[in-house]
Amino acid sequence: MKLTRKWQLLPVMMDFCLRRKFNINMKIKKAIVFLILLSVSLISYRAFCEELPEVGKVVWVDDGDTFVLEGGEKVRLLGINCPEKPHKDKPGECFGYEATRFAIKLLKRKKVRLEYDRIKRDRYHRLLAYVFLPSGEMANAIIVRKGFGYVLTVPPNKKYRARLLRAQRLALDENLGMWKHCKPEKEEYYYIGNLRSYIFHRPSCKFGKMTSSKNVITFSTRKQAFYQGFAPCRRCKP
Structure with a gap:
């Protein structure tokens, strides 16, 4: 930034x-x-040329997709997003507490390996990483596979998109975690997806309407959008 x-x-x-x-x-x-x-x-x-940590010990977990390494570096799990827990004056999202508790159990006090993509820090200066446990398993994929988060692709960081999407499809098929317990307030007849941003919107969303016609894809259900690896718009919350 x-x-x-x-x-x-x-x-x-x-x-x-x-x-x-x-x-x-x-x-x-x-x-x-x-x-x-x-x-x-x-x-x-x-x-x-910044030297980024390749391994580190997790000393604190903020929420389902963010944690702190020994030494103070904050890490954001790359390629996924988890429901938010309540924070100050902001209400939490469905399954936010559950996602946080799962991430604590999965990551806290573990020595992890970090792997990066093309963009390595976000606008908050957090490291963006695929995180591997001592067992060799990818934490990002485990969280999605268990239904505690969903695929969030932010180009050009797409190295493990296919792997994460496979995990999400299994969770959807088995109706695990948030897919079982979290339902939208209102279902639409269709949803608008953006092939460039991998975000989907309600038909009434002004950001969806701004999508170039060459980048538009439509979905008949939310599940169909998630199944194709599209994430919900933060504004219209489909």
Whole structure:
């Protein structure tokens, strides 16, 4: 996030230096541009070459898909999403407590191995990782397989999408966990999916209506959307 902001500021800084504010000679202008480009390049290089932990011990579990490693690094399980438990003034979601308890049992005090995809941190600076237990099993897939979470694909991070989707389909077929206990307040006649974002919406959702026609796919039921690996819109909550 910090890197993106600096890139966005680059043309503004250059314009400020070259045209609007400073009445200076060309050599100084070129030197300023060079220093700006150099600083941004160094920031980019540092972000690209950042050493990320490959193993660590889980010391705290925040909720079903987020935990903390010894040393303080916060990790977000990649490729899945779990129901939220109540937090401060925000109400929880169905099966939020159950997902958190399952993640605690699965992960706490375990030494885990982290595997990354193309984007390695989110906007909150949390590590985005596929997490492997001492047994070699992937925690992300276990949580989905037991019905405590669902597949959430955020391109370009799609390395294990097929594996996670297989786990989700088994949970759906067996009606496990949240698939058994959590039902929508209102069923729609159909749902709108976005082939680019892997998100599905209610027909009335303004974000669904904004989907380009070439990226639209429709589903007759919520289960069908989940079965194809689409996640529900956070706004219209289908």
